[in-house]
Amino acid sequence: MNAFKRFFKDIAQYPSAIVGMVIILLLILFAVYAVVSIPYNEAIRLWRGGENVWGDYPRNAAPAWTNLFARVKQPETVILNTDDETVKKEIQQVGNNTEVIIHFTLDYQYDAYPQEMIIFFESKYAQKQPHVSMRWITPDGRELRMTQMSLRRSDQYRFDLDDRLRRRLPENMTVIQGLFSQPDVVPPTTLKGTYEVRISALLFEPDSEVDARLVIYGQVHGLAGTDHVRRDLMVAMLWGAPIALAFGLLAAFGTNVLSMIIAAVGAWFGGVVDDIIQRITEVNLVLPLLPILIMIGTLYSRTIWIILGAVIALSIFSSSVKTYRAIFIQIKEAPYIEAARSYGASSVRIIFSYLIPRIIPVLIPGLVIGVPTYVFLEASLAVLGLGDPVLPTWGKLINDAQSQGALFNGHYYWVLQPAVLLMVTGLGFSMVGFALDRIFNPRLRGV
Amino acid sequence: MHDQKTLLRIEDLKLYFRATRGVVQAVDGVNLTLNPNEAMVIIGESGCGKSSMAKALLRLLPRNVQTYSGKVFLNGSELMGMTDEEYRQQIRWLKISMVPQAAMNSLNPVLRVGDQVAEPMIVHHGARKEEALLQASNMFQRVGVPVDFLSRYAFELSGGMRQRAAIAMALVTAPDLVILDEPTSALDVLTQANIMNLLKRIKKEIATSFILITHDIATSSELADRVGVMYAGQMVELSDAHRFFTAPLHPYSQKLMASVPKLRSTSEPEYITGQPPSLINPPTGCRFAARCHVRFAKCDQEPPMVQHPDGRQVKCWLYHSNGKE
Numbered sequence: 001m002n003a004f005k006r007f008f009k010d011i012a013q014y015p016s017a018i019v020g021m022v023i024i025l026l027l028i029l030f031a032v033y034a035v036v037s038i039p040y041n042e043a044i045r046l047w048r049g050g051e052n053v054w055g056d057y058p059r060n061a062a063p064a065w066t067n068l069f070a071r072v073k074q075p076e077t078v079i080l081n082t083d084d085e086t087v088k089k090e091i092q093q094v095g096n097n098t099e100v101i102i103h104f105t106l107d108y109q110y111d112a113y114p115q116e117m118i119i120f121f122e123s124k125y126a127q128k129q130p131h132v133s134m135r136w137i138t139p140d141g142r143e144l145r146m147t148q149m150s151l152r153r154s155d156q157y158r159f160d161l162d163d164r165l166r167r168r169l170p171e172n173m174t175v176i177q178g179l180f181s182q183p184d185v186v187p188p189t190t191l192k193g194t195y196e197v198r199i200s201a202l203l204f205e206p207d208s209e210v211d212a213r214l215v216i217y218g219q220v221h222g223l224a225g226t227d228h229v230r231r232d233l234m235v236a237m238l239w240g241a242p243i244a245l246a247f248g249l250l251a252a253f254g255t256n257v258l259s260m261i262i263a264a265v266g267a268w269f270g271g272v273v274d275d276i277i278q279r280i281t282e283v284n285l286v287l288p289l290l291p292i293l294i295m296i297g298t299l300y301s302r303t304i305w306i307i308l309g310a311v312i313a314l315s316i317f318s319s320s321v322k323t324y325r326a327i328f329i330q331i332k333e334a335p336y337i338e339a340a341r342s343y344g345a346s347s348v349r350i351i352f353s354y355l356i357p358r359i360i361p362v363l364i365p366g367l368v369i370g371v372p373t374y375v376f377l378e379a380s381l382a383v384l385g386l387g388d389p390v391l392p393t394w395g396k397l398i399n400d401a402q403s404q405g406a407l408f409n410g411h412y413y414w415v416l417q418p419a420v421l422l423m424v425t426g427l428g429f430s431m432v433g434f435a436l437d438r439i440f441n442p443r444l445r446g447v
Numbered sequence: 448m449h450d451q452k453t454l455l456r457i458e459d460l461k462l463y464f465r466a467t468r469g470v471v472q473a474v475d476g477v478n479l480t481l482n483p484n485e486a487m488v489i490i491g492e493s494g495c496g497k498s499s500m501a502k503a504l505l506r507l508l509p510r511n512v513q514t515y516s517g518k519v520f521l522n523g524s525e526l527m528g529m530t531d532e533e534y535r536q537q538i539r540w541l542k543i544s545m546v547p548q549a550a551m552n553s554l555n556p557v558l559r560v561g562d563q564v565a566e567p568m569i570v571h572h573g574a575r576k577e578e579a580l581l582q583a584s585n586m587f588q589r590v591g592v593p594v595d596f597l598s599r600y601a602f603e604l605s606g607g608m609r610q611r612a613a614i615a616m617a618l619v620t621a622p623d624l625v626i627l628d629e630p631t632s633a634l635d636v637l638t639q640a641n642i643m644n645l646l647k648r649i650k651k652e653i654a655t656s657f658i659l660i661t662h663d664i665a666t667s668s669e670l671a672d673r674v675g676v677m678y679a680g681q682m683v684e685l686s687d688a689h690r691f692f693t694a695p696l697h698p699y700s701q702k703l704m705a706s707v708p709k710l711r712s713t714s715e716p717e718y719i720t721g722q723p724p725s726l727i728n729p730p731t732g733c734r735f736a737a738r739c740h741v742r743f744a745k746c747d748q749e750p751p752m753v754q755h756p757d758g759r760q761v762k763c764w765l766y767h768s769n770g771k772e
Contacts, residue, residue: 270510339553342507343567343616344539357557 020431033239139193205311236392267328297386361440369433372426460517550613553603561597
């Protein structure tokens, strides 16, 4: 307990360490939240499910919070459904037939136009298809006739594909602009107020039913926006955290601890064992890590665990073996090691309870500083298109953004958000790592 | 076959090291016997093979060993035939323990002293940690370290305390033989006296044998039952303590005794001219001959270990029946 208190007192002297620890803590909370709020299977479904998962999201929408800084407020997506209470549904008998009138009302207070509008119909009938006709009523009372159509069981009406409606609207405007603009104002400006879409459906059979759903796609979406296939980027932003942290921590821990053990074994037994370890290390040092990983990814498997295993396997015999060995060789000659030998401690015991504890002060900062290296490595592989094919990760977001020309098209959020998270992760671990280095190795303090 | 009373018998123990300039004959044919509950002091100059002999006994050999031979009997059983692993498990610390040279630095800096002292119990008896710690605290009381020091680290202890802790660690498994390699060097005189008194008390209380390696002749005289003098890797005199300290036989021993400073005495401490011979190419004949004040022609031949009538042994032609002729 006291040791902990002392440790925190030490670390409190380094504001950067506190900031770093706060960052790491937040990242961990973020990762835990991701895993708890979106379980793995759900995350995979949200990321790879298909149109019916993300069909209601706008395409390439910026995050909603960009409105806070924008002069022109962008609309958010509004979904109106016949099951909602705000939607009025009248049913009247017309001769043998039933007429259903659905009033979708929409309070529109934005300066910009929606991205797209679609009405999705679901209908039930045996022989004769229901017939719908739709009207657009603006806040200033103008009424616009839209198309009339016979409904299949599952049908949709896309406003911007309605050519006849287009022709009824002012020149040089898209359908959406035409519907939401004030008449005769140049440049086009939105008319704020309550709009109504009135759908009247004629049902020719007693058991017939019609349900409609109006989706007014906004220009902004959620906390992180969406990509070119309408996927919510937040899924990948959230799930990128646990994946990056797990990969970084496991790789850093695995490589550092294993290299340390190998170095200790080599230094303690010396002779042939040490020679073999040193030669393997020297050969391994000249093997390029990234190309080998690219080869594994291209030819064998891109599963993150395979890549993790390959990273650890290739990084065990790294330069840290040399560093640790140099320290071990020095410690090994200490009188207390000879004393331990003299009272019959076995080699295993000497390595694990005499040699290795002495190197912890060097190991821990190295381990913490090593985490971002592996986080970045995983992201780099993803950016190169060698990310895990299933998992949503930060690196994959950047890869998607790059392949869709996000920066060229002005979708900065798509690249910047995962990049900022990656940088913050690196920053947090580095700040803590460097402070730990100074605490554990006081001789560095003057440097 | 063996004298039941003998605890340790060393016959022709040799330990040679490989060095760049040749083979260092650090221990060259040492013979020695030790009885139970007996303290033998091994004295000699620096570099005469005292510590190497201790290491040879405990088989703590460096990598560059060239020759390691001879016979060591402990309680009648031969030790040199054992494999390293057998030796480690059966002998080290169970039968023979050691307070290493610079014992102050021989404590693991990352273990609490109590855990450290308990280590041999855990290593050898597979004791549970609590039992071992209990044993350690008993041993701490015996050597006069406050029990609450158990949970401290080595750097929090004074030199004398660390020395006591090291001694406690050597005694914790109740071995037959404890080798103390310069246990009082680097301590102040009062602490030296303290440690010596402690060793005397322990010897009385727990009937252990000691081999005390030192060049501090004055302090070691407190504890010694017998004295062995080593010179250039060889044992040149083996004697009981009383007769040795009053009248040593070997010329080297005489010079050594004369070099001990005496308080408020008019006589200046003497020293021996020259240096001990190189152990890489030791001279043929008597190794002390070059520095000897009573050398004569015969000294060109290697002297045998002469059995003196009163039971002492000395490796010098002076005492040989046909030595001076």
